[in-house]
Amino acid sequence: MSILLVEPLTREAFAPFGEVIETDGAAHYPINGGRCERYHALARAEAKGPGGHVIINIFKGTPYALPLTLTMVERHPFGSQAFFPLSPRPFLVVVAPDEGGRPGTPRVFLTSPGQGVNYPANLWHGVLTPLGEPQDFLVIDRAGDGNNLEEFHFPEPYEIRLP
Numbered sequence: 357m358s359i360l361l362v363e364p365l366t367r368e369a370f371a372p373f374g375e376v377i378e379t380d381g382a383a384h385y386p387i388n389g390g391r392c393e394r395y396h397a398l399a400r401a402e403a404k405g406p407g408g409h410v411i412i413n414i415f416k417g418t419p420y421a422l423p424l425t426l427t428m429v430e431r432h433p434f435g436s437q438a439f440f441p442l443s444p445r446p447f448l449v450v451v452a453p454d455e456g457g458r459p460g461t462p463r464v465f466l467t468s469p470g471q472g473v474n475y476p477a478n479l480w481h482g483v484l485t486p487l488g489e490p491q492d493f494l495v496i497d498r499a500g501d502g503n504n505l506e507e508f509h510f511p512e513p514y515e516i517r518l519p
């Protein structure tokens with residue numbers, strides 16, 4: 357089984373895949389008479405295809421443990437999918453480049469408290485992966501007609517480990 361070592365999530369490292377939703381390093385400006393700071397356009401929500409529209413959800417995630425066996429990734433051709441944790445705990449982010457319609461070698465990131473991610477449409481990703489304790493997430497993605505889920509099951513699973 358091939359090993360995937362977890363990397364810390366940074367905006368720069370994640371840039372080839374999607375956006376990191378965090379205030380550090382983000383553009384911001386005061387609103388509401390200076391009583392609120394707006395961290396603006398941290399990511400872009402996409403909703404394409406027939407009847408596509410953006411929706412806001414809450415996911416209550418059951419935790420996983422490391423080392424973790426990764427058997428599949430998925431992608432959503434008609435829309436983006438953003439996950440922002442509602443508790444200050446890290447979670448696992450699995451993504452993979454597309455290589456001719458199949459995922460290449462995945463990369464695995466561990467978030468810091470206060471970080472979320474946005475997967476653009478068609479990005480191969482692992483399903484929501486809280487670690488250690490149940491965790492709730494605000495999830496912004498796409499509803500509408502058509503099949504917005506494509507799964508890929510690896511011929512050989514990977515093992516995800518901490519370095």
Ligand SMILES: NC(=O)N[C@@H](O)C(=O)O
Nearest residue numbers: 430437481482483484485
């Ligand atoms: N199926 C669903 O709503 N969630 C997955 O897409 C996921 O990425 O967790």
Ligand code: NI
Nearest residue numbers: 430432437483
């Ligand atoms: Ni998904």
